[in-house]
Amino acid sequence: MPVYSGRRRAAALLVLGGICAVSSDPSPGQWETWHRNTGVTCIHNLLLPNDRLVCIERPQERPYGINLNTMGETAVEIDISQPDQPFQINPIHKNAFCGGHAQLADGTVLVVGGDARSLEADGIPFLYDGRKGVRLYRPCEADAVAAGTCKKGTWEDQPEMSTNRWYPTVTTLQDGSAIIVGGTMDHLDFGSLDHVDNPTYEYFPPKTGGTWPRQLDLLAWAFPHNLYPFVFQLAESNHVFVFASNRTVLIDPQTDAVDHRIPDLPLDADQAPMTYPHSATAVVLPMTIANNWTMTIQICGGSKLSDQGAASANCYQISPDDPNASWKRVADLATARLMPDSVLLPTGQVLYLNGVSRGVAGGNGGQVQYAQDPVFQPDLYDPTSDTHTLLPAAASVGRLYHASALLTQSGHVLTTGSEMQNYVDYVAGRTECWGVPLGMDPSDHAPTGEAVCTLPFGHTIERFTPPYLQGVDEATRAHVASLPESASYGQAFAVTASLPADRVQRVVALRYTSSTHGLNTDQRLVELVIRSRKDTQLEVVAPRDGRRAPPGRWHLFLLNASGVPGTARPIMFGDSTTGIKSTRQKSGSVSRQSAPTTTAWLTFSAVGIAGASMLAYLFL
Ligand SMILES: *[C@@H]1O[C@H](CO)[C@@H](O)[C@H](O)[C@H]1NC(C)=O
Ligand SMILES: *[C@@H]1O[C@H](CO)[C@@H](O)[C@H](O)[C@H]1NC(C)=O
Ligand SMILES: *[C@@H]1O[C@H](CO)[C@@H](O)[C@H](O)[C@H]1NC(C)=O
Ligand SMILES: *[C@@H]1O[C@H](CO)[C@@H](O)[C@H](O)[C@H]1NC(C)=O
Numbered sequence: 114m115p116v117y118s119g120r121r122r123a124a125a126l127l128v129l130g131g132i133c134a135v136s137s138d139p140s141p142g143q144w145e146t147w148h149r150n151t152g153v154t155c156i157h158n159l160l161l162p163n164d165r166l167v168c169i170e171r172p173q174e175r176p177y178g179i180n181l182n183t184m185g186e187t188a189v190e191i192d193i194s195q196p197d198q199p200f201q202i203n204p205i206h207k208n209a210f211c212g213g214h215a216q217l218a219d220g221t222v223l224v225v226g227g228d229a230r231s232l233e234a235d236g237i238p239f240l241y242d243g244r245k246g247v248r249l250y251r252p253c254e255a256d257a258v259a260a261g262t263c264k265k266g267t268w269e270d271q272p273e274m275s276t277n278r279w280y281p282t283v284t285t286l287q288d289g290s291a292i293i294v295g296g297t298m299d300h301l302d303f304g305s306l307d308h309v310d311n312p313t314y315e316y317f318p319p320k321t322g323g324t325w326p327r328q329l330d331l332l333a334w335a336f337p338h339n340l341y342p343f344v345f346q347l348a349e350s351n352h353v354f355v356f357a358s359n360r361t362v363l364i365d366p367q368t369d370a371v372d373h374r375i376p377d378l379p380l381d382a383d384q385a386p387m388t389y390p391h392s393a394t395a396v397v398l399p400m401t402i403a404n405n406w407t408m409t410i411q412i413c414g415g416s417k418l419s420d421q422g423a424a425s426a427n428c429y430q431i432s433p434d435d436p437n438a439s440w441k442r443v444a445d446l447a448t449a450r451l452m453p454d455s456v457l458l459p460t461g462q463v464l465y466l467n468g469v470s471r472g473v474a475g476g477n478g479g480q481v482q483y484a485q486d487p488v489f490q491p492d493l494y495d496p497t498s499d500t501h502t503l504l505p506a507a508a509s510v511g512r513l514y515h516a517s518a519l520l521t522q523s524g525h526v527l528t529t530g531s532e533m534q535n536y537v538d539y540v541a542g543r544t545e546c547w548g549v550p551l552g553m554d555p556s557d558h559a560p561t562g563e564a565v566c567t568l569p570f571g572h573t574i575e576r577f578t579p580p581y582l583q584g585v586d587e588a589t590r591a592h593v594a595s596l597p598e599s600a601s602y603g604q605a606f607a608v609t610a611s612l613p614a615d616r617v618q619r620v621v622a623l624r625y626t627s628s629t630h631g632l633n634t635d636q637r638l639v640e641l642v643i644r645s646r647k648d649t650q651l652e653v654v655a656p657r658d659g660r661r662a663p664p665g666r667w668h669l670f671l672l673n674a675s676g677v678p679g680t681a682r683p684i685m686f687g688d689s690t691t692g693i694k695s696t697r698q699k700s701g702s703v704s705r706q707s708a709p710t711t712t713a714w715l716t717f718s719a720v721g722i723a724g725a726s727m728l729a730y731l732f733l
Pocket of ligand 4: 584585586588589590673674675676
């Protein structure tokens, strides 16, 4: 049943008036509930081949009780192609909630850092402090999935980092190694900032020689606005782009020299610092033949400077490979959003979705989050014309803090996660019933204690059908019928299409994503050159190098002559062995240790988070 209604659309266009360019008749798109129970709240989302997704959550406890879906385990693997498939618990031993992640060259996903909270059952610990944790998730191989011999991937523990990292960013570099930037020593409490700053970075595998981890002046300056910095591999050099607050530096990973040539992002347009808790989202815009594969980073959303509880619609762009690069303000989002997610679409457009119009990111440590007023309608951005269009179809589930979004190989967009959005009850002092979901009339709900309260965990996945997939005729979409498992940089390879090759207009590769907290450093779209076409076969050239297209697994999409994508298939680009010299250690072999005595549990007062003093009480 289409959720779109003419009345809602008229209202949407009215709101838009004068803010941005809107096409007169946007196709609506369509939402549907996809998975009804993901088992855990998908706070961390790691996309795997074979339409699998790993989700990791916060270890849930008081006042909600342990997660009974998983008996307290925090990680699951989900089949996102089949909504009726049950989630599979896949225990992670070191708490990865608040960690960072990126896909490595061999298709494993590196997950580092996390939270201190530990859990035990009957006196036996099963989840440990994960702040120094380093784990790899190794997905099932396609043939093992087909043969039914691999049901879920494996966690492999690696030697720990030398330091704690809570909200670090991980980015895979052109050579297949990864940079790990920032993250505090412990969860961030804006009321007591002593002893948590950790303005350093390091690499995986660890670099030998010199002193590690190494201090980064940008992070020291930006604290406490230095969490989950925006970090990307540049396309024309080995340098790494690192943005926090309103400043950018470029690190040369060969020498670790830091280049300060990029000017500050001007905050004169009523824009608060663009990192947590005023979280904006950053995305590398599509690198296409038409734009000569120029790498442009766009940062959108966050909070206003004048009213830090109100979301901002501002967007800024920079092309950091340009020796004279500077930020420029570009078209505003169709509607202001704090904590938006940005999803690259195979058409070369960007879908901005999720997020809120009021509040800030963060919460009080496990009972309630401070974001309010979810934005339900997606915003479709066309980088070639710099226009945002608010699509009429509204999601039915608010995705506020700890939510995420990702593109699937079928070309759909999934939204996941969101937790503890019960602010309304919370400020009303209804502490006996923290679980009442936002928007529910409290009078409908008997406020007689935790037992009768709904738990505020986002365990559903909604699926958005973008306008380009509405009413499609499968026979006219260009699906990938076959392609090689991998291709070296610059090498030509053959792709068989479901259509005659002369009906395939474009070929694009989209790197597998891993996202959390609006941050997705893996996501990237690179258009490929079609060298020749014969029958249903195309000869396509793999991306030039790991600067333009960091090594790892990508979705290959074909677009038909109307620009409609078919279903993608995975391909590995680059040498899958580069950069990875990990020490393999099965996670089951983690030595037993006593659970840490520290607790992330903090006391709070309902009065404290109301109004202006809200900012003083921020932490996870
Ligand atoms: C960047 O942020 C700092 C700290 O908030 C501020 O002092 C500086 O003026 C900002 N720079 C610009 C160009 O807005
Ligand atoms: C495209 O970019 C490359 C660098 O990647 C540059 O050498 C070339 O001159 C550019 N071509 C055009 C037409 O701008
Ligand atoms: C960069 O700016 C300097 C000074 O404005 C100018 O001399 C130089 O030509 C510019 N370089 C490029 C590549 O635009
Ligand atoms: C491309 O696919 C779409 C969706 O099925 C279809 O409507 C359109 O006609 C196709 N274009 C061509 C040129 O075949």
